[in-house]
Amino acid sequence: MSYNPNEIEAKWQKKWDDEKAFEPDDALTRKKKYILSMFPFPSGRLHMGHVRNYAIGDAFARYYRKQDFNVLHPIGWDAFGMPAENAAIKHGKHPKDWTYSNIDYMRKELNTLGLSFSKTREFATCDELYTKWEQEFIIRMFEEGLLYRESTTVNWCEDCHTVLANEQVEEGCCWRCDNPVELKEMPGYYLDIIKYADDLLGDLKQLEGKWPNQVLTMQENWIGKSQGLEFEFELSEESKAKLGGKFEKFTVFTTRPDTIFGVTYSALAAEHPITKYLLDHNLLDNETAEKIVTITNMTEIERAKEGKEGYDLGLTVIHPLTREEIPVWTANFVLASYGGGAVMSVPAHDERDFEFATKYDLPIKRVIAGGEELPYTAEGTLENSDMFTGIPNVDAKKEIISMFEAKEVGKGTTNYKLRNWGISRQRYWGAPIPFVHCDDCGLVAEKVENLPIALPEDVEITGEGNPLENHPTWKNCACPKCGKDARRETDTLDTFVQSSWYQFRYATNPKKWNKVGIDKEDANYWLGVDQYIGGIEHAILHLLYARFFTKVLRDLGYHDIDEPFENLLTQGMVLMDGAKMSKSKGNTVDPDALVEKYGADTARLFTLFAAPPAKELEWNDSAVEGAFRFIKKLYDRKEKVTGSTLPNIDQSTLSKESKLARVKVYEALPKSTDVYEKTFAFNTLIAACMEALNALDKQDNEDVWTEGMYIMLNLLEPIIPHVTTELSEMLFARENLGAKLEVKEEVFVQDSIAYMVMIGGKKRTEIEMSPSASNDEILTAAKEAGAKWLEGMTIVKEIVVPNKLVNLAVKPA
RNA sequence: GCGGAUGUGGUGAAAUUGGUAUACACGCCAGACUUAGGAUCUGGUGCUUUACGGCGUGGAGGUUCGAGUCCUCUCAUCCGCACCA
Numbered sequence: 001m002s003y004n005p006n007e008i009e010a011k012w013q014k015k016w017d018d019e020k021a022f023e024p025d026d027a028l029t030r031k032k033k034y035i036l037s038m039f040p041f042p043s044g045r046l047h048m049g050h051v052r053n054y055a056i057g058d059a060f061a062r063y064y065r066k067q068d069f070n071v072l073h074p075i076g077w078d079a080f081g082m083p084a085e086n087a088a089i090k091h092g093k094h095p096k097d098w099t100y101s102n103i104d105y106m107r108k109e110l111n112t113l114g115l116s117f118s119k120t121r122e123f124a125t126c127d128e129l130y131t132k133w134e135q136e137f138i139i140r141m142f143e144e145g146l147l148y149r150e151s152t153t154v155n156w157c158e159d160c161h162t163v164l165a166n167e168q169v170e171e172g173c174c175w176r177c178d179n180p181v182e183l184k185e186m187p188g189y190y191l192d193i194i195k196y197a198d199d200l201l202g203d204l205k206q207l208e209g210k211w212p213n214q215v216l217t218m219q220e221n222w223i224g225k226s227q228g229l230e231f232e233f234e235l236s237e238e239s240k241a242k243l244g245g246k247f248e249k250f251t252v253f254t255t256r257p258d259t260i261f262g263v264t265y266s267a268l269a270a271e272h273p274i275t276k277y278l279l280d281h282n283l284l285d286n287e288t289a290e291k292i293v294t295i296t297n298m299t300e301i302e303r304a305k306e307g308k309e310g311y312d313l314g315l316t317v318i319h320p321l322t323r324e325e326i327p328v329w330t331a332n333f334v335l336a337s338y339g340g341g342a343v344m345s346v347p348a349h350d351e352r353d354f355e356f357a358t359k360y361d362l363p364i365k366r367v368i369a370g371g372e373e374l375p376y377t378a379e380g381t382l383e384n385s386d387m388f389t390g391i392p393n394v395d396a397k398k399e400i401i402s403m404f405e406a407k408e409v410g411k412g413t414t415n416y417k418l419r420n421w422g423i424s425r426q427r428y429w430g431a432p433i434p435f436v437h438c439d440d441c442g443l444v445a446e447k448v449e450n451l452p453i454a455l456p457e458d459v460e461i462t463g464e465g466n467p468l469e470n471h472p473t474w475k476n477c478a479c480p481k482c483g484k485d486a487r488r489e490t491d492t493l494d495t496f497v498q499s500s501w502y503q504f505r506y507a508t509n510p511k512k513w514n515k516v517g518i519d520k521e522d523a524n525y526w527l528g529v530d531q532y533i534g535g536i537e538h539a540i541l542h543l544l545y546a547r548f549f550t551k552v553l554r555d556l557g558y559h560d561i562d563e564p565f566e567n568l569l570t571q572g573m574v575l576m577d578g579a580k581m582s583k584s585k586g587n588t589v590d591p592d593a594l595v596e597k598y599g600a601d602t603a604r605l606f607t608l609f610a611a612p613p614a615k616e617l618e619w620n621d622s623a624v625e626g627a628f629r630f631i632k633k634l635y636d637r638k639e640k641v642t643g644s645t646l647p648n649i650d651q652s653t654l655s656k657e658s659k660l661a662r663v664k665v666y667e668a669l670p671k672s673t674d675v676y677e678k679t680f681a682f683n684t685l686i687a688a689c690m691e692a693l694n695a696l697d698k699q700d701n702e703d704v705w706t707e708g709m710y711i712m713l714n715l716l717e718p719i720i721p722h723v724t725t726e727l728s729e730m731l732f733a734r735e736n737l738g739a740k741l742e743v744k745e746e747v748f749v750q751d752s753i754a755y756m757v758m759i760g761g762k763k764r765t766e767i768e769m770s771p772s773a774s775n776d777e778i779l780t781a782a783k784e785a786g787a788k789w790l791e792g793m794t795i796v797k798e799i800v801v802p803n804k805l806v807n808l809a810v811k812p813a
Numbered sequence: 814g815c816g817g818a819u820g821u822g823g824u825g826a827a828a829u830u831g832g833u834a835u836a837c838a839c840g841c842c843a844g845a846c847u848u849a850g851g852a853u854c855u856g857g858u859g860c861u862u863u864a865c866g867g868c869g870u871g872g873a874g875g876u877u878c879g880a881g882u883c884c885u886c887u888c889a890u891c892c893g894c895a896c897c898a
Contacts, residue, residue, distance in 0.1 A: 171894095212817090212818090214817050214818065214893075217816060217894095218894075221815085221894055221895095224894090226898090252898085253897095253898070254898060255898065304896060331896095332896090334898080337897085338898080339897070343898045345898085350898070352898075415898090417894090417897050536893095540893090540894095609838075610838085611825065611826075615826090617825090620824085620825070620839065622840070623824095625839090626838055626839060627838085684826095687837035688836090691837065694837090756833050758832090758833085761879055762879095798878085799878050804832055804833085805832060805833070805879090807878050807879060809878040809879085
């Protein structure tokens with residue numbers, strides 16, 4: 001019978017379902033592995049990126065099950081988000097219906113791939129039961145002061161009609177729709193991720209060697225910790241008067257306190273309160289005021305393109321050490337969002353300040369010796385710095401900070417580039433933020449017993465405004481505190497909140513899902529995820545938020561885990577003709593069609609064979625054919641197997657070809673361990689199996705065939721589970737799939753060993769030696785064989801590498 | 814600018830970590846079988862040279878008996894961050 005993938009695959013998928021073959025043990029006693037591929041957004045159809053992601057995860061899960069681990073390998077749906085609303089606008093379908101019907105369809109697609117998911121732990125993040133617990137966490141965070149509401153400048157995407165977190169802005173554009181982001185002043189909810197910045201940064205060390213360096217560095221840069229001095233510039237008496245006595249001073253932050261004697265001006269952001277005051281009270285000439293307003297309306301990216309711009313504000317401050325009067329400017333490169341929106345400017349030792357000072361003819365004062373040219377930003381010794389002159393700048397940093405602290409006019413501080421996480425979205429299809437606005441009590445958290453605060457279903461999704469805001473009655477409620485009429489918050493949570501704790505939800509036994517959000521014992525047993533697999537695009541977004549949530553939930557007592565994902569594998573993209581597959585480019589391959597034509601095993605084999613998982617995978621139709629051919633060949637060779645268990649083979653009776661076949665088979669075996677536990681190079685494991693099959697084909701010993709297939713089917717089961725299980729059942733009653741296989745060293749013992757003979761560093765000839773030959777015998781034979789090349793030469797050095805080669809270093813005699 | 818990675822046949826890629834470079838697969842070439850072949854099977858396939866040989870892992874040096882692998886410099890490509898004071 002020839003290979004019929006569809007029949008075989010349907011048969012085993014049903015059997016696995018019936019047997020509930022992939023449910024983890026409820027008893028948390030065995031050693032465990034938690035294997036997780038990032039869950040999909042239910043967009044409607046699976047794409048090849050999903051196939052790759054889940055094929056990799058499934059191989060790990062199946063491998064560790066074979067090693068007797070209690071394996072948790074769950075799947076679910078990251079189900080809230082914009083596309084559901086967009087679909088509603090376009091097709092008039094309710095986001096909820098759209099989402100759940102997509103889930104049903106994609107679940108079927110995943111089923112046809114034969115993935116070994118636990119089916120009892122599946123959930124969608126839009127399930128009300130999931131929302132319920134998430135809202136509880138949010139309320140707890142509010143109670144702990146980790147969550148707050150404030151009105152500030154936010155990133156606004158007009159296309160998506162919502163606010164975006166800093167992490168969701170890529171080169172000034174929306175991460176989802178690529179629309180340029182605008183700045184807007186509006187209230188929002190924030191999680192104090194900065195409070196955890198040090199923890200998030202420090203624990204990256206734990207992940208070294210287990211996460212890709214690239215991701216670790218990206219997170220480190222994103223957190224952007226820098227240490228320096230914070231101090232205050234006191235305004236001159238004249239300036240205080242000009243500002244109506246509203247301001248006495250302002251705070252600046254610098255990482256270069258060692259250059260403080262070189263300060264020749266100070267610069268404020270256009271959004272700085274003092275700049276604002278001057279604008280609001282018409283204290284600037286019209287032209288300057290207009291220009292500053294223009295700057296305020298520009299994004300940071302636009303400002304950067306614009307070049308350095310600034311205006312003298314007509315104010316002065318007193319230098320804290322020299323007591324000199326220094327002019328105050330506003331400058332477009334001073335960021336309102338960092339370090340208080342004000343800087344001390346040292347043009348001699350900072351490139352930006354230098355450029356600015358040169359443009360506006362401001363004084364430049366050198367205070368660090370070294371190099372000819374200014375600005376000089378490297379290390380050196382202080383000059384023109386009063387009592388600190390002559391001190392190396394590295395030491396001066398510390399001394400100057402100490403001096404400020406002693407005088408109580410400043411202090412050493414740490415600043416982060418990381419901004420607090422804005423989690424509110426002005427959209428319908430998300431988890432409602434469980435707060436209430438009361439005229440008397442202010443912002444009040446909903447009572448936990450009232451959770452979940454569910455979305456109303458009778459909404460009109462038009463794309464205009466926030467449907468919750470527009471709903472006639474939903475937002476009316478009683479204040480949880482005083483009982484008076486109050487208004488429900490109509491913002492919903494960022495979808496990244498859901499994906500920040502889903503790994504704990506899977507770990508919680510579904511029997512407890514009604515009672516708890518996260519079960520501590522379950523979480524402590526299953527977490528961290530032993531192998532997490534997903535796209536590099538989440539290097540900062542999801543992976544940073546999930547790390548943050550893990551630490552917060554730990555501190556709130558839900559579990560004791562520090563890091564959610566122990567090992568991270570970032571898979572490469574699937575490409576076609578060098579470009580990412582996408583509907584708009586029309587260069588997609590439909591997984592359904594692929595499975596239909598070749599079967600899931602071929603789809604899986606190809607994606608794992610064509611490139612190592614971290615690299616990009618270039619689609620290649622003929623290579624898919626090649627994968628299919630290999631499986632067919634494997635299937636056809638069932639005829640060669642005569643035994644039904646692992647045979648005992650007398651090595652001495654075998655032909656050279658049979659011996660070689662055994663060597664190839666037993667080389668593939670340890671490769672498997674290596675690949676799953678160290679290198680993740682599935683392509684090399686598959687290649688090793690192909691070599692073994694090729695070598696088996698060159699001989700005809702039945703026992704060697706039986707042994708070879710017994711082992712190979714075991715090794716290939718995590719990759720091509722259907723055909724291997726089918727063959728294993730036919731040939732070995734599935735005994736080999738769970739068998740503990742061990743390398744038989746005698747297989748590698750050779751009758752004779754081929755030594756390469758190198759003379760003068762070049763490969764010249766080969767000699768056959770008995771394994772028992774001494775170094776002297778080998779050398780003698782080598783010299784004899786290489787006599788032709790040794791003529792007229794003196795041997796300087798003789799090297800024998802056991803079982804490998806002889807190298808004779810020579811020079812002309 | 815800062816940071817991270819990657820450079821090996823026509824292509825995707827290997828190389829037990831310093832020991833026969835190009836395994837495995839795709840493609841290509843030749844042959845077999847076939848009414849036919851875009852099916853299947855067999856063999857070949859780094860470059861160069863008539864040959865002996867020579868040259869080959871982005872480039873240039875170095876260490877070593879021996880370097881894709883280690884060191885120094887350099888070039889190119891990709892990715893991330895980007896006025897963070």
